[in-house]
Amino acid sequence: MNAIVKVENVGMTFDTKKGRFVALQNVNLQIRQGEVVSLIGHSGCGKSTLLNLIAGLTLPSSGAMICNGREIAGPGPERAVVFQNHSLLPWLTCFENVHLAVERVFGAKEGKDKLKARTNAALEMVHMSHAAQKMPHEISGGMKQRIGIARAFAMEPKILLMDEPFGALDALTRASLQDELIGVMEKTGATVVMVTHDVDEAVLLSDRVVMMTNGPAATIGEILEVKLAKPRDRLQLAHDPHFAECRAAILEFLYQKQMKKAA
Amino acid sequence: MSTATLTSGLVTVGPDTQAAPDTRDEVIAAKQEAPMAAAPLTHAPAAEPAEPAEPSTSFGERCGAFLRAVLPPLLGFAFIIGLWALVAMKSSDFPGPAKTLDAAITLFSDPFYQNGPNDQGIGWNILSSLKRVAIGFGVAALVGIPMGFIIGRFAFMNSMLEPIISILRPVSPLAWLPIGLMVFKAADPASTWTIFICSIWPMILNTAQGVQRVPQDYLNVARVLNLSEFKIITKILFPSVLPYMLTGIRLSIGTAWLVIVAAEMLTGGVGIGFWVWDEWNNLKVEHIIIAIFVIGIVGLVLEQFLLLIARRFSYGNN
Ligand SMILES: Nc1ncnc2c1ncn2[C@@H]1O[C@H](COP(=O)(O)OP(=O)(O)OP(=O)(O)O)[C@@H](O)[C@H]1O
Numbered sequence: 047m048n049a050i051v052k053v054e055n056v057g058m059t060f061d062t063k064k065g066r067f068v069a070l071q072n073v074n075l076q077i078r079q080g081e082v083v084s085l086i087g088h089s090g091c092g093k094s095t096l097l098n099l100i101a102g103l104t105l106p107s108s109g110a111m112i113c114n115g116r117e118i119a120g121p122g123p124e125r126a127v128v129f130q131n132h133s134l135l136p137w138l139t140c141f142e143n144v145h146l147a148v149e150r151v152f153g154a155k156e157g158k159d160k161l162k163a164r165t166n167a168a169l170e171m172v173h174m175s176h177a178a179q180k181m182p183h184e185i186s187g188g189m190k191q192r193i194g195i196a197r198a199f200a201m202e203p204k205i206l207l208m209d210e211p212f213g214a215l216d217a218l219t220r221a222s223l224q225d226e227l228i229g230v231m232e233k234t235g236a237t238v239v240m241v242t243h244d245v246d247e248a249v250l251l252s253d254r255v256v257m258m259t260n261g262p263a264a265t266i267g268e269i270l271e272v273k274l275a276k277p278r279d280r281l282q283l284a285h286d287p288h289f290a291e292c293r294a295a296i297l298e299f300l301y302q303k304q305m306k307k308a309a
Numbered sequence: 310m311s312t313a314t315l316t317s318g319l320v321t322v323g324p325d326t327q328a329a330p331d332t333r334d335e336v337i338a339a340k341q342e343a344p345m346a347a348a349p350l351t352h353a354p355a356a357e358p359a360e361p362a363e364p365s366t367s368f369g370e371r372c373g374a375f376l377r378a379v380l381p382p383l384l385g386f387a388f389i390i391g392l393w394a395l396v397a398m399k400s401s402d403f404p405g406p407a408k409t410l411d412a413a414i415t416l417f418s419d420p421f422y423q424n425g426p427n428d429q430g431i432g433w434n435i436l437s438s439l440k441r442v443a444i445g446f447g448v449a450a451l452v453g454i455p456m457g458f459i460i461g462r463f464a465f466m467n468s469m470l471e472p473i474i475s476i477l478r479p480v481s482p483l484a485w486l487p488i489g490l491m492v493f494k495a496a497d498p499a500s501t502w503t504i505f506i507c508s509i510w511p512m513i514l515n516t517a518q519g520v521q522r523v524p525q526d527y528l529n530v531a532r533v534l535n536l537s538e539f540k541i542i543t544k545i546l547f548p549s550v551l552p553y554m555l556t557g558i559r560l561s562i563g564t565a566w567l568v569i570v571a572a573e574m575l576t577g578g579v580g581i582g583f584w585v586w587d588e589w590n591n592l593k594v595e596h597i598i599i600a601i602f603v604i605g606i607v608g609l610v611l612e613q614f615l616l617l618i619a620r621r622f623s624y625g626n627n
């Protein structure tokens with residue numbers, strides 16, 4: 047068992063106007079090659095903070111973050127990020143948004159035609175070829191999110207980091223994007239770390255669900271293995287006893303052990 | 310760096326949502342606090358593709374809408390012309406609308422005559438003013454925009470130059486005219502110099518503000534993709550700063566057009582400002598009134614032209 051990402055005794059402290067704020071403390075996590083891990087926890091517990099640390103967008107105050115045997119010193123294309131708010135560049139077409147990433151990763155080795163083919167393949171994968179020449183403001187929220195996913199997958203990252211990728215979407219769109227994501231993950235065998243606040247989504251998509259305690263000084267409370275065969279089908283899972291067990295375990299953690307104090 | 314949060318932050322309302330100030334009041338207000346004023350950051354709802362014409366709108370209704378749009382401005386003009394005629398009737402040396410119109414017709418029937426350096430057609434006068442504005446303004450853009458980028462990108466440069474700019478910005482550009490005369494030893498480049506001075510502040514400050522306001526999300530994209538500095542500038546910084554830059558350009562062309570009239574009155578030569586002064590010495594008040602209209606219309610055209618360009622680059626938000 048080879049861990050591609052190791053989070054060792056990581057703590058994260060923010061300097062705020064009111065003094066120091068300990069967001070994360072003593073976080074230990076190992077993520078295996080090809081594994082899909084989701085981070086779940088109450089709002090403000092530090093899920094995004096942890097994901098940003100893995101992405102390298104922020105550096106930990108204490109402890110070590112290791113990716114592929116090397117300390118994480120900053121962001122890089124081998125750790126692609128799907129941003130919650132899609133973050134497509136509004137002045138580029140959908141094609142150009144994806145192409146920018148493709149060009150950066152493969153531009154040095156491959157010719158123009160190959161880069162274009164990669165971009166088109168990525169758009170095809172999320173069924174967005176028809177909108178390749180549209181500007182981001184011309185497509186719907188779910189479509190933007192799909193382009194964001196295409197951009198991340200097109201980079202063929204070692205690790206894909208997603209921060210509430212479907213958080214802003216309605217239930218129907220979310221379900222169809224989850225199915226799409228299952229297909230894409232199946233095809234690429236990518237290592238995925240995903241933040242979510244949706245219990246069903248966590249069980250449906252992941253191999254392990256990492257449950258975080260409430261902040262401040264949040265840490266990992268429990269880790270749940272989801273032993274359901276892949277590929278998973280949402281309709282069959284509804285009747286699966288293990289699915290129900292996993293769901294119950296997460297709900298119990300969130301709503302009994304980590305009951306959010308009434309604000 | 311430490312503020313990089315991928316989610317749960319509000320989506321920054323960036324320059325792509327600039328609403329153009331449309332009413333006169335806003336434009337005037339913007340001019341007064343010209344350099345710092347960025348376009349208001351209201352979130353204009355994305356315009357949907359033109360809706361199919363509603364079949365129910367009858368010819369009468371459309372006529373009504375047209376009248377409602379055109380009638381108030383026409384009434385406004387009629388009112389001001391009536392007032393003007395009234396005042397002119399009571400006064401012996403103030404020309405009325407009819408006399409002014411007559412003078413305008415003779416003036417514009419031959420706008421490009423040349424009788425020596427101090428007696429040229431109104432067309433030449435307008436063109437030479439515009440030329441000065443174009444040169445002063447162009448040089449200001451060449452200097453100011455890169456400077457704005459530098460100030461916006463490097464905090465050190467910002468704290469170094471900010472106090473200087475804060476002191477110099479409120480100074481009337483006309484105060485720089487003597488320096489221009491001294492350095493260039495000629496009237497023409499001196500008035501161009503004042504245009505340069507008044508145009509440069511809005512360009513620097515708006516560009517710098519645009520650079521500082523590039524949404525963190527886009528910068529995070531750049532960091533994750535590990536883009537080269539060149540790509541960051543061309544694909545991320547420049548496009549997201551462009552609307553701010555255009556705001557700066559629009560504000561400075563407005564002030565430039567205000568200042569050129571005053572500068573030319575002081576320096577002489579050919580130009581609409583000097584022409585106004587010359588006609589005053591000739592006691593041709595009707596020409597001065599014509600000049601006021603002409604200056605106003607040219608300013609309006611410049612402003613609208615730049616607004617048009619700004620809309621073009623607002624990434625589908627209006
Ligand atoms: N840059 C920062 N400066 C100060 N405090 C921060 C900063 N970023 C995050 N925090 C704090 O750290 C805690 C965790 O924030 P984080 O964004 O990771 O929460 P989250 O679990 O992603 O929440 P949500 O589910 O609402 O997105 C919060 O209390 C937040 O206020």
Ligand SMILES: [Mg+2]
Binds near residue numbers: 093317
């Ligand atoms: Mg979050």
